Amino acid sequence: MTLFPMRFVHSLFSSIGSARRLLMLCSMLVLLPSMARAGEFIILSGGPALRIYEADKRATHDKYWFNFIDSAQLRIHQLRPKLQPGDEITWLVFRPGYADRAVEMKNDPKELTKLNLLDEIMKKANAENVTLMWIDNKDQLINYMNKGKDRSKSPLVGFEFFGHSNKACFLLDYSNNVDGMSTEYLHVVDFGKINKGIFAKNAVCQSWGCHSGELYSPRWKSRFGISMVGVIGKTDYSRVRLGDLPFESTGKNNWTQ
Amino acid sequence: MTFSLKHFRASLSLLLGIAFCAGMIGGIATQAHAQSRPAAETILQPPPKVPVPPQGEVPTGAPAQLPAARTGKGTVFFGHRFYGEKEAGWGWVRSASDSWANAKWCALKETPGVIMAPFRTLPNRWDDHNHEYKFWGRWADYTAYDPHRDEDLPVFIIEGYESLGPQKDLKRTPGAVRRNRPSRGATSR
Numbered sequence: 001m002t003l004f005p006m007r008f009v010h011s012l013f014s015s016i017g018s019a020r021r022l023l024m025l026c027s028m029l030v031l032l033p034s035m036a037r038a039g040e041f042i043i044l045s046g047g048p049a050l051r052i053y054e055a056d057k058r059a060t061h062d063k064y065w066f067n068f069i070d071s072a073q074l075r076i077h078q079l080r081p082k083l084q085p086g087d088e089i090t091w092l093v094f095r096p097g098y099a100d101r102a103v104e105m106k107n108d109p110k111e112l113t114k115l116n117l118l119d120e121i122m123k124k125a126n127a128e129n130v131t132l133m134w135i136d137n138k139d140q141l142i143n144y145m146n147k148g149k150d151r152s153k154s155p156l157v158g159f160e161f162f163g164h165s166n167k168a169c170f171l172l173d174y175s176n177n178v179d180g181m182s183t184e185y186l187h188v189v190d191f192g193k194i195n196k197g198i199f200a201k202n203a204v205c206q207s208w209g210c211h212s213g214e215l216y217s218p219r220w221k222s223r224f225g226i227s228m229v230g231v232i233g234k235t236d237y238s239r240v241r242l243g244d245l246p247f248e249s250t251g252k253n254n255w256t257q
Numbered sequence: 258m259t260f261s262l263k264h265f266r267a268s269l270s271l272l273l274g275i276a277f278c279a280g281m282i283g284g285i286a287t288q289a290h291a292q293s294r295p296a297a298e299t300i301l302q303p304p305p306k307v308p309v310p311p312q313g314e315v316p317t318g319a320p321a322q323l324p325a326a327r328t329g330k331g332t333v334f335f336g337h338r339f340y341g342e343k344e345a346g347w348g349w350v351r352s353a354s355d356s357w358a359n360a361k362w363c364a365l366k367e368t369p370g371v372i373m374a375p376f377r378t379l380p381n382r383w384d385d386h387n388h389e390y391k392f393w394g395r396w397a398d399y400t401a402y403d404p405h406r407d408e409d410l411p412v413f414i415i416e417g418y419e420s421l422g423p424q425k426d427l428k429r430t431p432g433a434v435r436r437n438r439p440s441r442g443a444t445s446r
Contacts, residue, residue: 052369166405178367179347179364180345181345182401182402187402
């Protein structure tokens with residue numbers, strides 16, 4: 001008579017333990033996808049040209065110094081509500097481009113706006129509550145993409161580029177160090193230096209530069225297995241200062257991926 | 258047959274009807290006429306005539322004045338300027354002991370506030386097309402990417418120059434000697 005209740009209590013407690021373990025397992029299974037989804041969204045801004053190199057050209061570039069900053073800020077605004085809980089936005093900005101343009105603005109008597117562009121970018125990053133990372137060259141960019149965080153725990157859930165580009169290349173600088181040229185750029189041949197497994201399965205990528213849809217997007221897809229939206233033709237940043245994102249310049253909506 | 262009051266009334270109403278119709282037609286016509294001709298103040302002025310920028314490659318190579326010399330120190334090089342609207346390269350540069358056949362198609366690294374390319378002292382950047390210069394400077398330890406050509410070019414850092422005036426065309430095609438076109442021809446940006 002005395003043994004039965006003890007057995008019953010023991011079996012009851014063991015079943016409660018099993019139920020607790022089952023409950024924990026279920027909750028882990030429920031939470032696992034959301035934990036795995038938490039990642040990093042990279043926004044990359046290239047630098048502007050110097051006016052001394054561009055002012056006398058028929059196809060002149062970068063009259064406005066913050067084309068690639070204001071557009072990135074607008075995009076961050078758009079993206080933030082769409083991100084999953086736990087996802088973070090990191091804003092990578094090519095520092096030498098803005099440092100050089102600020103010096104040029106300071107020394108140009110015709111330029112009425114005298115801004116410390118680096119300070120202005122930091123203010124914008126603080127206003128958007130995003131992590132700002134300065135980069136000075138391509139190697140730093142590749143290194144951050146590969147090892148900036150543990151990519152097994154914090155994969156890239158998105159990557160977007162604002163800057164000059166041709167179909168084969170993201171130009172971190174253009175007409176800034178050398179007239180009409182780039183000395184820091186991420187070419188399709190550099191994809192081999194970027195680890196294949198850094199992206200989450202459902203990552204979204206987009207280039208807001210010119211011609212990316214013609215070659216960069218397909219090469220990106222074949223390297224990382226992730227589509228990159230890009231345009232066939234040129235993008236137009238002329239309305240960025242008015243609060244619009246860059247648009248496909250012909251109006252034919254030639255975005256592809 | 259007498260002209261009775263009844264007939265007078267009928268005639269009067271007929272006349273009034275004709276007058277009303279005529280007025281309506283006239284009014285409509287006037288309105289249509291007014292619509293076809295907008296008010297004078299709303300007529301747009303013709304666009305102002307602006308000077309058309311040079312189309313395509315129009316190098317003159319004959320500036321009124323040659324760039325004044327800005328001599329430097331150290332090793333001497335020679336440069337042959339080539340202008341093309343779609344060319345980001347400056348021209349060919351060779352060492353003093355080399356021939357033009359071995360000259361390198363290159364980019365020119367200027368230093369704002371210190372020394373700039375000679376063409377910047379001329380009215381247009383194409384004015385010194387096919388001019389030659391005595392250069393002081395050095396080769397950079399980095400290359401520059403020409404997005405129009407999808408090529409990496411050597412960079413010459415200019416430290417001084419002296420104009421040797423216009424010369425004959427080199428009969429060479431612009432571009433790097435060793436082609437680096439992984440994408441087999443990128444378009445311009």
